[in-house]
Amino acid sequence: VSEAGNGELAAIERIRRLLPAAPAGETWIGDDAAVVTGPAGEALLFAADAVVEGVHFDFELVEASDVGWKALAVNVSDIAAMGGRPLQAVVSVVGVGAAMLDELFSGIVEAATEYGCDVVGGDLSSGPCLMVSVAITGTTGERQAVLRSNARPGDLLYVTGALGRSAAGLRALRAASGHLEAPGSRSAPGSGHPSGDAALSHLLSAAYRRPAARVAEGLAASRAGATAMIDVSDGLGIDLDRLASASAVGVVLDTVPVADGATREDALAGGEDYELVFSAGDPDAVSSAFKAASLRPPLRIGMCVQDQNIRRLGAEALPATGWEHRLA
Amino acid sequence: VSEAGNGELAAIERIRRLLPAAPAGETWIGDDAAVVTGPAGEALLFAADAVVEGVHFDFELVEASDVGWKALAVNVSDIAAMGGRPLQAVVSVVGVGAAMLDELFSGIVEAATEYGCDVVGGDLSSGPCLMVSVAITGTTGERQAVLRSNARPGDLLYVTGALGRSAAGLRALRAASGHLEAPGSRSAPGSGHPSGDAALSHLLSAAYRRPAARVAEGLAASRAGATAMIDVSDGLGIDLDRLASASAVGVVLDTVPVADGATREDALAGGEDYELVFSAGDPDAVSSAFKAASLRPPLRIGMCVQDQNIRRLGAEALPATGWEHRLA
Numbered sequence A, B: 001v002s003e004a005g006n007g008e009l010a011a012i013e014r015i016r017r018l019l020p021a022a023p024a025g026e027t028w029i030g031d032d033a034a035v036v037t038g039p040a041g042e043a044l045l046f047a048a049d050a051v052v053e054g055v056h057f058d059f060e061l062v063e064a065s066d067v068g069w070k071a072l073a074v075n076v077s078d079i080a081a082m083g084g085r086p087l088q089a090v091v092s093v094v095g096v097g098a099a100m101l102d103e104l105f106s107g108i109v110e111a112a113t114e115y116g117c118d119v120v121g122g123d124l125s126s127g128p129c130l131m132v133s134v135a136i137t138g139t140t141g142e143r144q145a146v147l148r149s150n151a152r153p154g155d156l157l158y159v160t161g162a163l164g165r166s167a168a169g170l171r172a173l174r175a176a177s178g179h180l181e182a183p184g185s186r187s188a189p190g191s192g193h194p195s196g197d198a199a200l201s202h203l204l205s206a207a208y209r210r211p212a213a214r215v216a217e218g219l220a221a222s223r224a225g226a227t228a229m230i231d232v233s234d235g236l237g238i239d240l241d242r243l244a245s246a247s248a249v250g251v252v253l254d255t256v257p258v259a260d261g262a263t264r265e266d267a268l269a270g271g272e273d274y275e276l277v278f279s280a281g282d283p284d285a286v287s288s289a290f291k292a293a294s295l296r297p298p299l300r301i302g303m304c305v306q307d308q309n310i311r312r313l314g315a316e317a318l319p320a321t322g323w324e325h326r327l328a
Helices: A006-018 A064-080 A098-115 A165-177 A198-209 A215-223 A236-247 A264-270 A283-292 B006-018 B064-080 B098-115 B165-177 B198-209 B215-223 B236-247 B264-270 B283-292
Strands: A034-037 A043-052 A085-094 A118-125 A131-139 A156-159 A228-231 A250-253 A276-280 A299-305 A311-313 B034-037 B043-052 B085-094 B118-125 B131-139 B156-159 B228-231 B250-253 B276-280 B299-305 B311-313
Touching: A006 B098, A034 B085, A034 B118, A043 A064, A043 B085, A043 B131, A064 A085, A064 A098, A064 A131, A064 A198, A064 A215, A064 A228, A085 A098, A085 A215, A085 B034, A085 B043, A085 B131, A098 A118, A098 A131, A098 B006, A118 B034, A131 B043, A131 B085, A131 B131, A156 A283, A165 A198, A165 A264, A215 A228, A215 A276, A215 A283, A228 A236, A236 A250, A236 A264, A236 A276, A236 A311, A276 A283, B043 B064, B064 B085, B064 B098, B064 B131, B064 B198, B064 B215, B064 B228, B085 B098, B085 B215, B098 B118, B098 B131, B156 B283, B165 B198, B165 B264, B215 B228, B215 B276, B215 B283, B228 B236, B236 B250, B236 B264, B236 B276, B236 B311, B276 B283
Parallel strands: A043 B118, A085 A118, A118 B043, A250 A311, B085 B118, B250 B311
Antiparallel strands: A034 A043, A043 A131, A085 A131, A156 A276, A156 A299, A228 A276, A250 A299, B034 B043, B043 B131, B085 B131, B156 B276, B156 B299, B228 B276, B250 B299
């Protein structure tokens, strides 16, 4: 179960208690993807994530093809955050009109092609609004999956790219559509203003509409010996808090890389950037793994410390705030 | 993609054309579950099915735990219809209040326990109504999956149990709740009246609220050399039409086994019984496989014929009608 906010933590905890414990060698609820045992006894990654109209997107701001892209890409990101690559996806679509179906699936297929994921089935239903639920399988090949829970004090913290583009892009889209606050859509607290530059606005909007999943980066991090990894789906503060809590370490950040056109608040609490945050003990191994894969080097943002209560950004507290899915 | 009615066929066909063709040895859209290649190169079954409030269920008639049971059981049934057993499920829940969450998951866990399926993850979201989307993996072990498409002229047709209980149970529940036609809920055309017998009503209602998935029966059918198989999710007429069309054979039924308390129309067009219909060439192999598994023998209902345009029940036409999910 992907934990979509602290308001949901109690619910997730209740679900976890209702389910049996995972056997040794498997990881169930509480990571980006579950690590389970496939038919041949091998490790299989398995995850699901739904996007809901009026909660995760708003048709005044995005096209149906964007919704399709995002529904698949956020699931690929869950596999990437384990150091895996995607294999297959099934898609449950509720409440799509016949007119919109092709457009929705064209976005799904574009993302599936981009990430080498086979869309192999699913189902269609009527319903009161558009909901797209994707489930995905993946593999880490010969390597172990990178969990959230194995960061150690002294490990360095990295992020695969600057943050805040998605939140800034959402703001740019709202401004362009003439409403600054879309009902039911997410809003970044303390938001600033997007750059007036049209090219930058376009870039930011694209980051919101069509987020990239960092599959190659996740694999490079795994090869570099990453000890823990998570994708920035809900905000750096809240996602790093999850990694730290799962690993029972504290985190001290020196810096937060803010994307061009985004605010510091966007970068810290905006979410939906889908960059990967990971911990690793050997900076040389990190450099060479990313270089070997022809990837830009990840950005070093801080380190893990022994005291598991610490969440710090420079001299300040690092707030564990971000996008929170509310239970109805 | 599970085909939920002929009204959906055009949409499913469009989706199929948008997706690349499955490679040799895999089966994607158009069967109960997809047959794909797992991380170790082995066959993996993968399927998804969603249930939506006001479309598939109505809280005036069922409890949240029933919804949880059904959401998981219908997915297990998709695996059973391939001759497989379930491995893992992930669950996306939209629009569940905190108060209902425990009850919903208690039903999910009951079904998961009954069918030996691990619930390993998923996600929670807010939304305008309750929707539960389950995705499931499964395996056929050393055996090949039983597709819909390999029935041959001359094969006998079997069903694993009498039909119509679910439709009759829905009618009994509606009668008990004081409304004969629940808005948005499915209605069996030409319905009769449930028996006044309270025990029978209870049995029928239970068949609607908590359908059984026929995993052991599907495995026995596979061992008996079943050439094609499908679960009766939408109605015998429509589901048998799918099997016949996929296999390019005609079907001639001698009989339709009607469950106690159900009408012939319930049995033909009611759907949601989740019994398995299969074709097989060797009746002795069928008898002995079911006997070896200590299962009641399946009911022989007819046979496959060469002329692929034939859909007959005795002297009459077999109507391909049943529950149809409408696209909004």
